[in-house]
Amino acid sequence: MSKRTLLSIAAATFVVAIPASSQSATSGKAEAELYIDVATHSMPGMPAMGGLGRAAMGLFGGGGGGNSYGMTRFPAMPGQYLDVALRNSLNPGGEAVDQVPAGLRLKQLPLLPPKVEAHEPGTGGVGIADGQVPDSTTRILIYWGCGTTVRKGQPKVIEISTKGGKVAVSGSMEGRYAPDRGINTGPDTALWPNQNDRRNVPDGASLAGEHRITGDRVPESLKFTLEQAHDFMPKIQLSSTGDLASGQTWRWPTVTGARGYFLHAMGSRDKELVLWSSSETADAGMGVVDYLPNATVDKWIREKVLLPASATSCAMPGGIFTGSDGEAAGGMLRMIAYGKESHIAWPPKPADPKAAWDPEWNVRVRTKSTAMAMLGMDMSGAAQQEGAEKAEPEAPVKNLLKGLLRR
Incomplete structure (x- = not known):
């Protein structure tokens, strides 16, 4: 079975395991609700990818055709994003x-x-055409915790079997995930970016300052000021030492505004899908790499699901991403620095919880910074190279991507 099929089946199963409901995070009592998602994304060691970046965007969930609403959730290319x-x-x-x-x-x-766009049957999902799932068995190996040595009791093993188009799972797929607190972007909402304006946020741009929302029957009082805590977070200056055989150690300087960190890696070993996270618990996975409420960040730091804001390194166990021949199998690492979630309302919420409160509007602002890197890639100087223009990185990166897909 090809690596593409293995990843697709696993991804489809994880999608089933994660609740997909979406609802407003506010009470809905305000006449107007404004949601602002702010994201910074970097790809250390892979600057100036040019056309390859568009291919990577399609591979890892991004869309083509310029900026679009929702890219703050899962940005595929380096830059600053705003929804x-x-x-x-x-x-x-x-x-x-x-x-x-x-x-x-x-x-x-x-x-x-x-804009409502129609999709033809069989063209959505995670890359498996309807009715064309091959009969197969896939093993998923889950590792967790910082350190170059695999801990006792690991890995957790899950088997996914497909036969006749039916999927059977052996082992628990339940895990933590970021509460889906986005909004249903239906015809009752107005968005940016949109079909008429797909401009990218310029590098170095700032949200700090006064914002005013105007329009037909928009409350005239909808004016507010965003501070530095609401602004784009710095890029994660991620670097690494070591290798996949002996253990790769990831390092980063403190990210201004970060409340906590989380790292997650996914790759393959022979015919097995391998997952690893920086968590001290086995139930943290891909679903944690998203915006989190402040209270959830604090709770999960106490439970050692997330790394604290003081953390500046985390080692990955050696050998988990190498094949039976000892060669590096490769994969991708994702890291997130959780920023602050803020709420602004007018009139302000009374200190007395029993006091009547009928806000005209409220604003929610969420911030995060993420990074994506290739496992096994020499990144000892990546932090210094971040943002530098280079003329020749495309070929080696392209070869690594091809190897990841074809293995």
């Missing part, structure tokens, strides 16, 4: 404008209702 969604109960789906500070260097952001 803005307005739900105005006085004019559902009505167009509006976010008058942004000059530091964002985008003048203003037009908010438009989403």
